[in-house]
Amino acid sequence: GQQVMQIPQYQHVQEGEDFTTYCNSSTTLSNIQWYKQRPGGHPVFLIQLVKSGEVKKQKRLTFQFGEAKKNSSLHITATQTTDVGTYFCAGRGNTDKLIFGTGTRLQVFP
């Protein structure tokens, strides 16, 4: 069945450093969504990418969708303590169900 993997599983950075999480699917995706879950909270939708090679920015966050629509990345420039949380990608493949990635937990030290 369709699988979505994320790396790394954990990332600890010093405040001000950059951070990137990568999402890889075993099958081609029609779209990919990114969510952020703060510690003790629930996932909150960040953005959706649909087109091959698409790049979208939200302030310090840059999202990319691969040319083959099988991978995606989220890059945070100059992390802040407010960026702490777990970032999930979620892709929609040929089953039309949204499959969540394993998540990357980000810890930012001041």
Added chain:
Amino acid sequence: DGGITQSPKYLFRKEGQNVTLSCEQNLNHDAMYWYRQDPGQGLRLIYYSQIVNDFQKGDIAEGYSVSREKKESFPLTVTSAQKNPTAFYLCASNRNTGGNSPLHFGNGTRLTVT
């Protein structure tokens, strides 16, 4: 304010008891979902419903049951047949199951079974 309400936030049960988790939404969304989250893991789909009186099994439906008698409500029952019920349960909704509609999540219910 539109949103999804899950109750209770924390739930404790003895092994062998069935327990029902509540999920109500006032977003007028057609589709509703139940996910399970275990520590350090992603979200796994238990059940989903596209329309009232209809629902489908997700990836880990064994030991769970649902109903969708009203558009706004999608309760989840964790039965005694579920071998490892202790987990964080998240309810979500969106406009439809297909297409590009993002998921809106409730605050979750943390279930502990001893």
